[in-house]
Amino acid sequence: MSAAVSKKTVPTVGASTFVYLVIAALIASVPWFTGNVFYFHVGIMVCLAAMATSGLAVIAWVGQLSLAHAAFVGLGAYTSVLLVTRLGLPFVVGLPAGALVAGAVAYLIGKPLLRLRGVYFVLITFALNELFRLVMLEFPGVSGGSSGIAGVPKIELFGLVLAEQSQVYVFTLACLVAVTALLYLIRNGQLGRRFAAVEENPALAESSGTPTARTQNLAFVIGSSIAGFTGAIMAHYIGFISPETFGFQLSVSYVIILVTGGRLALWGPLVGAIFLTPLPEFLRGALEYQHIIYGVILIAVLRFLPQGLAGLSGQLTRLKGDRS
Amino acid sequence: MSFLIAQSIINGVILGTLYLMMAIGFTLAFGVMRIVNFAHGEFYMIGAFLTLIGVKWLGLPFPAALVVTVVMAILLGGLVERFVFRPFRADELSGMIASLGLAMILQHMALIIFGPDPQSFPSLVSGVYRLGDLIVPKSRALTLGAGVVILLAFYGFLMHTRMGRALRALVQDQEVASIYGVRLEIMYPLGLGLGVALAAVAGGLMAPLFGVSPFIGGTPLLKAFIVVILGGLGSIPGAALAAILLGLIESLTSSFVSASAADIVTFALVVVVLLVRPSGLMGRAEA
Amino acid sequence: MNSILNVEGLSKRFGGLAALSDVSFEVERGHISGIIGPNGAGKTTCFNLITGTLSATSGKVVFDGREITGLPPHQVVERGLARTFQAATTFPKATVRENILRGALLRHPLGLGSSLFGGAAAREAEAAGHASVEEVMRAVGLTEHADQIAGTLAYGHQKRLGVAIGLATRPSLLLLDEPAAGLNPEEVDRFGAILQDLKRDFNLTILIVEHHMRLIMKLCDHIVVLDHGEKIADGQPEDVRNDQKVIEAYLGAEHVE
Ligand SMILES: Nc1ncnc2c1ncn2[C@@H]1O[C@H](COP(=O)(O)OP(=O)(O)O)[C@@H](O)[C@H]1O
Numbered sequence: 001m002s003a004a005v006s007k008k009t010v011p012t013v014g015a016s017t018f019v020y021l022v023i024a025a026l027i028a029s030v031p032w033f034t035g036n037v038f039y040f041h042v043g044i045m046v047c048l049a050a051m052a053t054s055g056l057a058v059i060a061w062v063g064q065l066s067l068a069h070a071a072f073v074g075l076g077a078y079t080s081v082l083l084v085t086r087l088g089l090p091f092v093v094g095l096p097a098g099a100l101v102a103g104a105v106a107y108l109i110g111k112p113l114l115r116l117r118g119v120y121f122v123l124i125t126f127a128l129n130e131l132f133r134l135v136m137l138e139f140p141g142v143s144g145g146s147s148g149i150a151g152v153p154k155i156e157l158f159g160l161v162l163a164e165q166s167q168v169y170v171f172t173l174a175c176l177v178a179v180t181a182l183l184y185l186i187r188n189g190q191l192g193r194r195f196a197a198v199e200e201n202p203a204l205a206e207s208s209g210t211p212t213a214r215t216q217n218l219a220f221v222i223g224s225s226i227a228g229f230t231g232a233i234m235a236h237y238i239g240f241i242s243p244e245t246f247g248f249q250l251s252v253s254y255v256i257i258l259v260t261g262g263r264l265a266l267w268g269p270l271v272g273a274i275f276l277t278p279l280p281e282f283l284r285g286a287l288e289y290q291h292i293i294y295g296v297i298l299i300a301v302l303r304f305l306p307q308g309l310a311g312l313s314g315q316l317t318r319l320k321g322d323r324s
Numbered sequence: 325m326s327f328l329i330a331q332s333i334i335n336g337v338i339l340g341t342l343y344l345m346m347a348i349g350f351t352l353a354f355g356v357m358r359i360v361n362f363a364h365g366e367f368y369m370i371g372a373f374l375t376l377i378g379v380k381w382l383g384l385p386f387p388a389a390l391v392v393t394v395v396m397a398i399l400l401g402g403l404v405e406r407f408v409f410r411p412f413r414a415d416e417l418s419g420m421i422a423s424l425g426l427a428m429i430l431q432h433m434a435l436i437i438f439g440p441d442p443q444s445f446p447s448l449v450s451g452v453y454r455l456g457d458l459i460v461p462k463s464r465a466l467t468l469g470a471g472v473v474i475l476l477a478f479y480g481f482l483m484h485t486r487m488g489r490a491l492r493a494l495v496q497d498q499e500v501a502s503i504y505g506v507r508l509e510i511m512y513p514l515g516l517g518l519g520v521a522l523a524a525v526a527g528g529l530m531a532p533l534f535g536v537s538p539f540i541g542g543t544p545l546l547k548a549f550i551v552v553i554l555g556g557l558g559s560i561p562g563a564a565l566a567a568i569l570l571g572l573i574e575s576l577t578s579s580f581v582s583a584s585a586a587d588i589v590t591f592a593l594v595v596v597v598l599l600v601r602p603s604g605l606m607g608r609a610e611a
Numbered sequence: 612m613n614s615i616l617n618v619e620g621l622s623k624r625f626g627g628l629a630a631l632s633d634v635s636f637e638v639e640r641g642h643i644s645g646i647i648g649p650n651g652a653g654k655t656t657c658f659n660l661i662t663g664t665l666s667a668t669s670g671k672v673v674f675d676g677r678e679i680t681g682l683p684p685h686q687v688v689e690r691g692l693a694r695t696f697q698a699a700t701t702f703p704k705a706t707v708r709e710n711i712l713r714g715a716l717l718r719h720p721l722g723l724g725s726s727l728f729g730g731a732a733a734r735e736a737e738a739a740g741h742a743s744v745e746e747v748m749r750a751v752g753l754t755e756h757a758d759q760i761a762g763t764l765a766y767g768h769q770k771r772l773g774v775a776i777g778l779a780t781r782p783s784l785l786l787l788d789e790p791a792a793g794l795n796p797e798e799v800d801r802f803g804a805i806l807q808d809l810k811r812d813f814n815l816t817i818l819i820v821e822h823h824m825r826l827i828m829k830l831c832d833h834i835v836v837l838d839h840g841e842k843i844a845d846g847q848p849e850d851v852r853n854d855q856k857v858i859e860a861y862l863g864a865e866h867v868e
């Protein structure tokens with residue numbers, strides 16, 4: 001009896017996971033096949049988008065949709081850039097500091113914020129992202145104002161400057177793997193159970209022993225730390241940041257990636273980022289079409305694939321099952 | 325000094341009128357359909373372009389162009405309700421996310437059709453009214469007058485027509501309203517259409533003052549958002565008070581402090597209100 | 612008298628509405644006690660106050676000799692006082708087994724962490740947790756639905772799953788809010804039998820809110836009657852059944868409807 005049980009409930013790396021890993025590895029190696037610098041750049045952008053969206057996903061796992069995610073990416077970016085440029089600290093200090101500051105801010109504001117649920121939480125995070133942008137603009141001495149901070153030093157790991165795109169790609173890929181592994185562990189551990197319980201029925205979760213407030217706050221802190229972590233890398237790769245970089249539009253783009261990939265799926269952020277991020281890079285000449293395509297995809301996915309692209313295989317097997 | 329204050333108050337009332345026209349549609353969409361419509365500002369932009377087309381390309385007189393704008397906007401709103409929002413009726417969050425997509429689509433379609441550059445609007449009237457020391461440009465007075473007339477007309481519609489009463493009933497209580505025979509398949513598109521038309525006509529009215537471009541929808545959306553949160557999501561009287569208040573606060577702080585300070589103060593206020601009283605400053609407290 | 616729960620002068624106001632006014636009663640250890648009353652009498656509110664889902668306007672709740680007034684629900688359940696909900700009784704997207712596992716988390720570590728990083732002891736603890744889940748599932752008769760998604764279960768089964776989640780937290784006192792609603796008379800009888808088995812096998816005290824009078828009269832050792840937020844009777848089933856105030860409350864309620 002209990003043997004059969006543990007097979008069901010203890011996650012094992014099954015055949016489908018293996019297939020996914022192989023596919024992921026193949027996609028990840030595309031830039032090397034082409035050998036083209038541009039493809040490495042696209043690869044980096046995909047990794048960064050997938051990482052930031054992973055943070056958003058953790059928050060979504062407890063049932064909250066944040067429109068302030070870009071602000072936390074921005075907090076990480078500014079923290080690292082200021083530490084590196086003003087205090088001369090190395091990037092390997094700036095990077096964790098970015099994650100830490102974003103997480104600390106999330107911790108401080110999380111408790112009152114997360115009492116709001118549903119659209120009210122979305123609305124307050126929308127206002128907070130706007131507030132972040134406005135306040136940063138108000139302090140040009142710190143943020144560089146509307147002209148931002150240019151010439152941010154490149155990523156440097158213990159003396160090794162990542163000057164080549166391919167090097168940065170390897171680094172961001174490694175970071176993405178680490179973040180995804182973290183998500184996997186959370187997802188399949190006790191914490192993931194608690195998150196899912198809070199997402200599905202907060203009152204019942206609380207009454208069966210899960211401290212819902214603390215659990216939601218933890219998800220918010222983890223997700224925002226991942227955002228800050230991503231922001232630090234992003235800033236040093238792109239070399240320029242300004243308050244406008246981390247505005248409403250960036251938050252919306254993370255939401256689009258998450259929803260398209262699958263709001264509650266482990267692979268959602270990755271699938272969404274692989275599917276959507278390359279689009280603007282290849283549509284350089286016609287950016288306005290890109291946004292229309294994004295909008296159409298978003299509405300279509302919401303309507304026809306509420307579990308996102310990552311839920312597609314599940315939906316297909318169910319269809320097949322229904323027919324046979 | 326008192327002259328400056330009076331001047332600011334007049335400007336504030338004009339702003340407040342604009343904000344209220346934006347906010348009513350936004351709050352109605354939430355009250356009636358539980359939609360938080362992030363595309364609301366794009367209808368302001370579309371209204372400005374429609375009016376511009378009417379006046380500049382078709383040679384219509386300004387009031388006629390506004391009427392055409394209103395009619396087109398109601399139709400457009402109805403279509404949007406039917407084809408974008410209707411599938412998400414039971415799901416507030418998905419409806420709101422869909423509106424983010426809709427906003428992108430509308431803005432960038434305008435960008436493709438009209439290009440990014442601001443277009444000037446032929447000025448309708450010139451000159452100023454003088455009241456003692458006070459100066460009110462005739463164009464602003466006209467906008468204010470038209471805005472007030474439109475708002476009063478809408479108020480009359482809500483209070484004294486069958487459809488208006490049905491809309492208010494929906495805001496009060498969906499279930500009871502549908503039991504009493506309010507037909508949702510008509511009222512939902514109508515509700516969104518009317519709200520969107522108010523935004524569009526605001527765009528048309530403001531076009532002569534501020535010019536027209538695909539990007540002008542952002543600020544009015546923010547203002548509507550602020551007004552609606554402060555007044556209580558779904559509450560029209562709340563929106564009315566909050567709109568005038570916001571117009572006055574902005575106009576006074578930007579005269580005496582700075583415009584960016586006003587923005588920060590109002591957004592901070594929004595955050596505090598959401599935290600302390602999600603039902604709005606004047607709303608009924610939620611249990 | 613060996614009481615496990617003492618409710619003393621509990622009151623709750625929602626704005627102008629007094630949902631519960633100065634209600635006191637005791638629940639004896641090992642008993643099945645019932646709370647009855649017309650719709651809107653304040654039964655669910657009473658549960659919400661006892662378990663900390665809502666904070667009381669005034670009054671005191673003592674569980675197992677210790678005051679628990681004002682504790683958040685997750686701490687109340689940790690002390691051994693679990694409850695089910697009248698509606699939304701399950702985690703709708705998860706399987707039946709996963710639903711019960713989430714209740715069992717309170718007493719057992721279950722999940723990747725322990726199986727990945729823990730040693731043999733951790734694995735044993737986890738196996739014990741799973742065994743406990745199976746036991747609960749069998750006890751409420753949901754084993755054959757173990758892998759079904761909770762939201763797709765029949766209404767009666769969802770109610771039973773709610774009981775199972777509560778049971779998985781291993782309570783000494785279980786509060787049930789209309790667990791037999793929507794069942795047909797035959798199912799109600801079967802459910803009554805299940806409850807008696809649960810009480811025996813899990814060493815439970817039960818406090819139940821129900822509208823099925825036959826079930827209540829048969830199961831309960833003691834009944835509290837609420838009407839308009841006030842306690843109007845309190846005693847053995849026969850006494851309550853013949854109480855003039857109780858009869859009036861129910862007749863009055865029917866008149867309104
Ligand atoms: N959260 C709440 N906010 C406002 N009123 C409430 C709330 N919960 C319950 N009530 C009111 O309190 C009264 C008692 O409700 P309830 O305890 O659910 O009754 P019962 O469970 O006996 O049917 C009802 O009038 C109900 O409308």
Ligand SMILES: [Mg+2]
Nearest residue numbers: 654655656697
């Ligand atoms: Mg009840």
